Amino acid sequence: MGKYILDERLSHLSEMRLNALLSRYYQGEKIATLLTEFNIQCLPTAFYKLLPHAIHSKNKCRACGSPIATRLKSRFKMKFARDAVKCSQCEHVDFRNCRCDYCLRIKNELEATHQVAMKVLIEEFCRSFSTKPLVSNAQDISLEAAIALLALVRTCHLNEDGTYGSIIKPQLPYTPRSSLFKEKLVYLLDREIICPSSNSSTRAFNIYDGKIDSFNLLDVNWKLNCVNSELLISQIENCGLSGEWPEYWCHEVDSLRLELALAECQEFYEFCLGDRGLPYTNGIAINNMLLNLLRDHSVAQCYRIIWCGATASSDFKARNQANDFHTMNYMAGACLRWADKARTEGWPVIAFKRNFNLPRSMLSYVLYDVMLKTGEKGFNEAIFKDDELYKFHVFKEY
Ligand SMILES: [Zn+2]
Numbered sequence: 001m002g003k004y005i006l007d008e009r010l011s012h013l014s015e016m017r018l019n020a021l022l023s024r025y026y027q028g029e030k031i032a033t034l035l036t037e038f039n040i041q042c043l044p045t046a047f048y049k050l051l052p053h054a055i056h057s058k059n060k061c062r063a064c065g066s067p068i069a070t071r072l073k074s075r076f077k078m079k080f081a082r083d084a085v086k087c088s089q090c091e092h093v094d095f096r097n098c099r100c101d102y103c104l105r106i107k108n109e110l111e112a113t114h115q116v117a118m119k120v121l122i123e124e125f126c127r128s129f130s131t132k133p134l135v136s137n138a139q140d141i142s143l144e145a146a147i148a149l150l151a152l153v154r155t156c157h158l159n160e161d162g163t164y165g166s167i168i169k170p171q172l173p174y175t176p177r178s179s180l181f182k183e184k185l186v187y188l189l190d191r192e193i194i195c196p197s198s199n200s201s202t203r204a205f206n207i208y209d210g211k212i213d214s215f216n217l218l219d220v221n222w223k224l225n226c227v228n229s230e231l232l233i234s235q236i237e238n239c240g241l242s243g244e245w246p247e248y249w250c251h252e253v254d255s256l257r258l259e260l261a262l263a264e265c266q267e268f269y270e271f272c273l274g275d276r277g278l279p280y281t282n283g284i285a286i287n288n289m290l291l292n293l294l295r296d297h298s299v300a301q302c303y304r305i306i307w308c309g310a311t312a313s314s315d316f317k318a319r320n321q322a323n324d325f326h327t328m329n330y331m332a333g334a335c336l337r338w339a340d341k342a343r344t345e346g347w348p349v350i351a352f353k354r355n356f357n358l359p360r361s362m363l364s365y366v367l368y369d370v371m372l373k374t375g376e377k378g379f380n381e382a383i384f385k386d387d388e389l390y391k392f393h394v395f396k397e398y
């Protein structure tokens with residue numbers, strides 16, 4: 001029977017009997033009756049899987065050159081029966097995800113060629129960053145760069161070739177869960193202190209028009225663009241240990257503390273919204289509200305205020321059947337009202353502990369444990385001692 005490829009459960013049928021079976025099937029006869037009469041071992045509901053493949057006389061299999069065939073459509077025109085095209089001789093199925101030996105070999109060859117081409121592009125792209133090493137000692141960089149760099153090398157795995165692995169899935173988060181990680185990495189990149197390493201995974205790079213046009217900050221491996229990276233890291237650590245800093249580093253401390261505190265508050269704010277199934281959108285209004293809280297509260301106390309605001313917004317949503325947008329807006333106002341009331345009434349703002357789901361970041365460890373050696377005071381104590389300092393930093397920096 002050259003016209004069809006048959007399932008073995010139909011192989012006992014002569015060409016005449018098969019044609020009769022198909023004819024009666026397509027005329028709508030009851031399948032159970034046909035199965036009994038033609039002695040076919042199959043459930044009526046699964047008969048569509050036994051329908052033969054009709055061989056094409058012109059189209060050839062791309063794997064072996066034999067004719068290919070299309071499964072006859074179910075009389076119910078079921079979707080899966082539509083394009084099942086297979087070879088009459090080999091395992092090839094004319095489908096994008098065919099797993100026959102031929103297709104797997106072609107796929108592997110294409111992948112290998114792609115990997116080689118990507119490797120060349122990646123090396124060329126990474127070379128464009130590696131100008132001559134600029135940094136030779138810790139005095140050459142700002143405190144912000146020193147802390148961001150030390151936190152990065154402590155977050156990432158050190159490879160044998162001296163490069164650092166990507167910051168994705170670290171034991172401790174590099175920064176609080178906000179856009180701060182991006183800002184820190186871009187800060188280091190802009191100052192040519194780090195650059196992407198050519199041993200990064202190919203998936204870290206985005207191709208446009210045959211060239212790499214961007215890369216994912218989370219996925220790339222990092223190379224330190226300095227004369228002696230181990231020496232530089234030791235020098236930064238030693239500045240923390242000895243407390244002997246370059247003079248200009250001291251002027252950066254408060255703004256770095258504020259930046260970290262704000263990121264930790266944003267992280268907790270986002271967490272409280274997410275806990276209630278609400279999305280978080282970083283914006284000026286929320287930032288200003290959080291800065292207002294940080295004026296005279298520690299991050300731990302801000303957690304308390306944010307939690308109270310979140311609880312109030314849950315009540316508001318339930319009572320008023322408000323939509324997500326209104327509830328999100330309500331929450332920022334609720335936090336502020338709670339803080340204003342606490343200030344007016346002189347309520348003690350009982351501090352929260354760190355949330356289990358939001359572990360302390362490496363940036364916090366480096367700033368407070370390594371450099372300032374005040375530990376979790378950074379979390380538990382308010383940053384600003386007086387109003388002038390607050391005004392100087394908040395109105396100047398943000
Ligand atoms: Zn074939």
Ligand SMILES: [Zn+2]
Nearest residue numbers: 092098100103
């Ligand atoms: Zn195939």
